[in-house]
Amino acid sequence: MRFITILILISGLLTLRLFSDDSSVLPQVIKEEVEGNWPTWRGPNRDGISAETGLLSSWEQKEPSLAWKVSGLGSGLSSVAITGGRIYTMGESDGSIKMFALSSKDGSQIWVSEIESDSSGYDIRRPAQGPNSTPSVDGNRVYGLTHAGLLVCVSTVDGSILWTKDFSKDFEGQMESGWGYSESVIIDGENLICTPGGNSAVLVALNKKTGDLIWKTKMPEVIGEKGQDGAGYSSIVIGQIAGHKQYIQLTGRGVIGVDSENGDLLWIYNRIANDVANIPTPIVKDDYIFCSTGYGTGAALIKIHNKNGKYEVEEKYFLKGNELQNHHGGMLLVGDYIYCGHGHNKGLPICLNMMTGEYAWGPIRGPGTGSAAILYADDHLYFRYESGDMALIEATPEEYKLKGTFKIDEVNGKSWPHPVIASKKLYLRDQGTLMAYDIAK
Numbered sequence: 516m517r518f519i520t521i522l523i524l525i526s527g528l529l530t531l532r533l534f535s536d537d538s539s540v541l542p543q544v545i546k547e548e549v550e551g552n553w554p555t556w557r558g559p560n561r562d563g564i565s566a567e568t569g570l571l572s573s574w575e576q577k578e579p580s581l582a583w584k585v586s587g588l589g590s591g592l593s594s595v596a597i598t599g600g601r602i603y604t605m606g607e608s609d610g611s612i613k614m615f616a617l618s619s620k621d622g623s624q625i626w627v628s629e630i631e632s633d634s635s636g637y638d639i640r641r642p643a644q645g646p647n648s649t650p651s652v653d654g655n656r657v658y659g660l661t662h663a664g665l666l667v668c669v670s671t672v673d674g675s676i677l678w679t680k681d682f683s684k685d686f687e688g689q690m691e692s693g694w695g696y697s698e699s700v701i702i703d704g705e706n707l708i709c710t711p712g713g714n715s716a717v718l719v720a721l722n723k724k725t726g727d728l729i730w731k732t733k734m735p736e737v738i739g740e741k742g743q744d745g746a747g748y749s750s751i752v753i754g755q756i757a758g759h760k761q762y763i764q765l766t767g768r769g770v771i772g773v774d775s776e777n778g779d780l781l782w783i784y785n786r787i788a789n790d791v792a793n794i795p796t797p798i799v800k801d802d803y804i805f806c807s808t809g810y811g812t813g814a815a816l817i818k819i820h821n822k823n824g825k826y827e828v829e830e831k832y833f834l835k836g837n838e839l840q841n842h843h844g845g846m847l848l849v850g851d852y853i854y855c856g857h858g859h860n861k862g863l864p865i866c867l868n869m870m871t872g873e874y875a876w877g878p879i880r881g882p883g884t885g886s887a888a889i890l891y892a893d894d895h896l897y898f899r900y901e902s903g904d905m906a907l908i909e910a911t912p913e914e915y916k917l918k919g920t921f922k923i924d925e926v927n928g929k930s931w932p933h934p935v936i937a938s939k940k941l942y943l944r945d946q947g948t949l950m951a952y953d954i955a956k
Contacts, residue, residue, distance in 0.1 A: 574919025591645025662695025
C-alpha cells in the first residue's frame with residue numbers, strides 16, 4: 516500500500532511538470548497557496564479586493580508593527596506584485612529603469628534587471644522620476660512598462676529580458692498628457708493586452724510569450740468633445756458585458772469597450788474624460804460600468820446594451836465634480852456599495868450605492884491629507900493618504916467607522932503607490948523604500 520501511495524504522489528508531480536511550460540513554475544504554484552497571491556495591479560481580479568482574513572480589526576489598541584523594510588529600489592510610483600514568495604516592483608536609479616525581485620520573507624534581493632537606460636521624454640511635469648507601472652506576473656514571466664513606453668517581458672527565474680516592445684516606435688503610441696505611461700498590462704489566456712494609445716492602435720493584443728502582434732484597436736475620427744487623444748493613466752479590466760467578453764479601459768477620450776476576440780472598438784463613453792489626466796480604473800458589474808475622473812469632472816454609471824450586434828451606451832446617472840470625483844487612488848465595489856476618496860487631491864472617504872447614485876455616508880474629512888489609495892480586506896478599507904497616513908475604516912454602508920490610524924515609517928515624497936496585502940502583511944512602497952507591516956490578529 517505504501518509503495519502504491521508513493522507512485523501516485525510521483526505521478527501527480529510529473530503531471531504538474533508536464534503541463535507547466537517551465538519546471539521553475541511548479542514550486543511557485545505550491546507556494547502561492549500558502550504565502551498569498553497578488554500578481555498584478557489591484558490584485559488577481561483587478562478590483563482592489565483582497566481575500567485575506569484573520570487581520571487586525573482595529574488599530575486603536577495595537578498598531579500594525581513594522582516587520583521589515585528595504586531601501587535602494589529607486590524612485591518611482593510603482594506598487595508591488597507578489598506571488599510565489601516573491602515581490603516584484605520597478606524603480607529608477609543611476610539613470611536607468613530597473614525591475615526588482617525580492618523575497619517576501621524579508622525583502623532581500625533575489626535579482627535586479629536593468630530594462631531601460633534612457634527614460635527621457637516624460638520627466639517635466641511628473642512629481643518624481645521613475646516608473647509608474649506595477650508589474651504583472653504570469654507563471655515564469657513578469658511584465659513591466661516604463662513611463663517612456665517600453666514594455667518588457669522578464670524571466671522570473673533570473674531577471675533576463677525575454678522580449679521588448681516600444682509603444683511609440685512599434686504602435687505610434689501616445690499619452691494624453693506628460694506624466695508618462697502608467698498602466699499595468701493584463702494577461703488573458705495566451706495574450707497580453709495593453710494600451711499604447713495611438714489612434715491606429717489604442718489597445719493591442721500581443722502573444723505573451725513572443726510579443727508578436729495579434730490585433731490592434733483603431734479609434735474613430737469623431738469621438739466627442741471631451742478629453743484628448745492618447746492613453747490615460749488607468750489599467751484594463753475584463754468584463755462579460757451584454758453577452759460578450761470585453762476589455763474595458765479609461766483612455767484620454769473616455770471609457771471604451773473592446774472586443775476580446777478581434778480588438779474591434781464596440782463603444783465609447785466620452786463624457787467622463789477630462790483634458791488633463793484620466794486615472795481611476797473603472798468598476799465593472801454585469802452590464803454596468805462605474806467610472807470617475809478628477810479635475811472637476813465627476814462620476815457616472817453607464818449600462819451597455821447589445822442591440823443586434825450594435826453596442827449602445829445608456830447613462831444611468833452622472834454626478835458632477837462637486838458631488839463625486841475620484842482624482843486618483845482608486846474605487847472599490849463591496850456588495851452594492853462603492854467606497855473611494857472624493858475630491859480633487861483630497862481623498863475624503865465616501866460610500867455610494869452604485870445602482871442608485873445615492874450616498875450612504877460621506878464625504879468625511881479623513882485623518883490624512885491629499886488623495887487616498889485604497890484597498891479592501893477582511894471587512895475593512897485601507898486608506899493610504901498622500902501625506903503618509905494610514906487609516907483603517909470598516910466597510911459598511913451604515914456609517915463611517917474609523918478603526919485606527921498610523922503614520923508609515925518612512926515618507927520620501929507623495930505617498931501614492933497603492934497598498935497591497937498578502938500573507939497577512941501590508942506592503943507599502945514609498946519611492947526607494949518598501950515597508951512590510953504585520954497586520955495579523
